[in-house]
Amino acid sequence: MVFSSILFLFRFMPAAFAIYYLVPKRFKNFTLLVLSLIFYSWGEAKYFPVMIASIVVDYTASGLIESHRDNKLICRLGLIYSVVFNLGMLGFFKYTNFFVGNLNALFGLSLPTISFVLPLGISFYTFQTMSYTIDVYLGKVKAERNIIDFGAFVVLFPQLIAGPIVRYTDINRELKERQINLPQIQDGIKLFILGLGSKVLIANNVGALWTEIEAIGAGEGFLSISTPLAWMAVFAYSLQIYFDFSGYSLMAIGLGKMLGFEFPKNFDFPYISRSFTEFWRRWHMTLGSWFREYLYIPLGGNRVSKSRLYFNLFVVWAATGFWHGASWNFIFWGLFFFVFLVIERMGFKQVLERHSAFSHVYVIFFLLLSWALFAVTDLGMLGDLFTRMFVPVGGVDWIYYLRNYIVVFILGTVLSTPALKGLYLRLEKNNVFCLVFFGAIFLASTAYLVDATYNPFLYFRF
């Protein structure tokens, strides 16, 4: 189930919150577990056992480690058991076809590919459960003895399918003892509605442009469009992915608050960054910190020789790219950032800091290219798109699209900066403003969902 649907808003949500608020405190985690499993199983019923296995494996692994603290071997085996299971599941469901396809191409084989869809949110929850067991292994946190509480953490429905990546250490205290109070619920509702609006009113609206041009790319090819239209399409995709992804995160954080949880922030106006180093501190922050903590630092981090440092960065960014999808363009996308992060580390960062305007142009320009790389999985089509972007061809096709999307472009651009943040924070204190503002966004979003012809879920690859 996805949040941006009538089914979620007018069936699951009222039912789930009514039950959750009404049950006594000691049953709340159990209620959450059951509700989350229903949420997950809706449309993914056959992966229900996968989810249960995920809970049981990390529960037993961490329990094993916790009860054999003195036995290094058993602790290690427990850790390996969890890591192998989680990465194995991810590898099997997400990457089998990629490797089979590449092996077939490389050696002229014809190994069969598997044909089932990726379990929803698998990239998120395998990372969450794996990091939990690692934390237990490292002694950062005590293992959870109550399987209901642990299960509730793993399948907690707000963050299950599209992040943020909530670590056990982020919410372990709230799992045991949380206050559910009106100010927090009110904040939660506001964030949820802002997230819903980001996804439905902006991301879907502007994303339709990219999807349409992508269809032309798949039909007649990107070479048949004009250069301005090619840039506009990539710009539209950049807005779409930001508002879609950050919108989902906001909805998750809002729902979390409504349930009494504080999830970590996931996006912090990434498009105003002045370097890619900064960008990755503002974009999908929980993923960046996950890779830092569980891959980069174990590899030695930056307390190593120069060459080893670059190797570490290379590994981290190839993995980050690959996490986003099982196809070469995502690996290239990750390595694209690797290149810029290394250049910035070698001293370019100081140059950027001195030249404000230049640093913004630099980030936006290369970000657009990175999103083109991200959006087009077919490398031949990608070549055509870059050709059209850099070998100028005129035409009038862009006039129509500019006319149609100009307001959404302006809205998206302004809202991806903190320009209106101060004003919002002042107005937000006024109850009348809140009722009108959030009411309007909620009603408009509902209207768009009722007449939805374009409401994609972009994370089916994650």
Add this chain to the structure above:
Amino acid sequence: MKQVKQLLRYPVVLVFFLFLFGYTLFDLTQTDREYSEFENKYLAQKPPFTMKAFLNNEWTQDYEEYINDQFVLRDDWITLKSVCESMLLKIENNGIAYGEDGYMFEKFTTLSGDQRAQYDRNLGYAMTFLNNHQNDNVTFAIIPNAYAIMPEKLPAGLEQIDQLGLIQEAYAQAPESAGIVDFSGTLTEHKDEYIYYRTDHHWTTLGAYYAYAQLMQQLGQEPVALSGLDGKTVENFYGTYFSKAKKFDAQADTITYYEIPDAGVTIDGKEQDGYYDFSKFEVRDKYAAFLRGNNGYTVIKSGVRTVEEEQEPSRILIIKDSYANSFAPFLLCNYDEVHIVDPRYLAGSLSQLINEGGFDEILLMYNFSNLVTDTNLYKLGY
């Protein structure tokens, strides 16, 4: 009491949950609708639960569609979206672009791989048909969409595929035995008249008349003069483009129809009282009045011509899509019997029908868009 007082201090919480619970209950207590006049479509009904469909994710998808389609006040929500879209100064919705003078056009910016393949297949079926019936006086026509005839009404910069060019290419493939009637010249000549609907994909009855006149001249017959016919109009027609775009301030169309007398109408073997379904003029889907909608095999006997005793009546067969529905009645002035086949709904064999029918003329006439999407043209070979 204390809790209620506290709740009043958080009006967003109060209003949000009141609306959410209230509207959900309101929605749950409504009875389901079968059909949406507004959108001109059948709405999804509650899917029967089966374990197999559930595990395959089919049931859940159907159920979501059902919840969406039956959402209470659906039509008003759709209108609200349309208002929001116009506030965003959008010039299209759901694939329908808004052109000049209230004209709507379906966006047709590219032929996708699948569409191209279907189009090529369909043209192949048409060519097979023309080749199989070289001695049957077959005429072939492709009707262009409105935008191809009046490109100046398209919103600036909207580059649609070149239909007229593709139509010429299609004609070039036809065997010499087949007659070709190319409407694009005639329609272009009259493009300042009301020959296409603004809110619907069809040509108007006037557009159909010009096409009819051209066909008759090409076949060496005298077309009836429009001035001699008794035309009636029906206002407030909102067509298929409107049903998709649902533009709240769309400009309605007017339907004109001519009651050319008939001497009997048979549709799929059943006798009907006239070839117009006047009840349809009262509802949203007014175009369905013509020929009583799309049916497999329709025979209309002319009431204006008198057939001499012992003389074989003259017959024309039209193999067609819905564009011919407003076109066919004019032929009653030139033929004793007009036979109409819509392959989509035809049950029997077309070639048998042709062999036994004794037709003087056969017209194979399709709209370009339908040639791209129709999946029933293989029946032309049977």
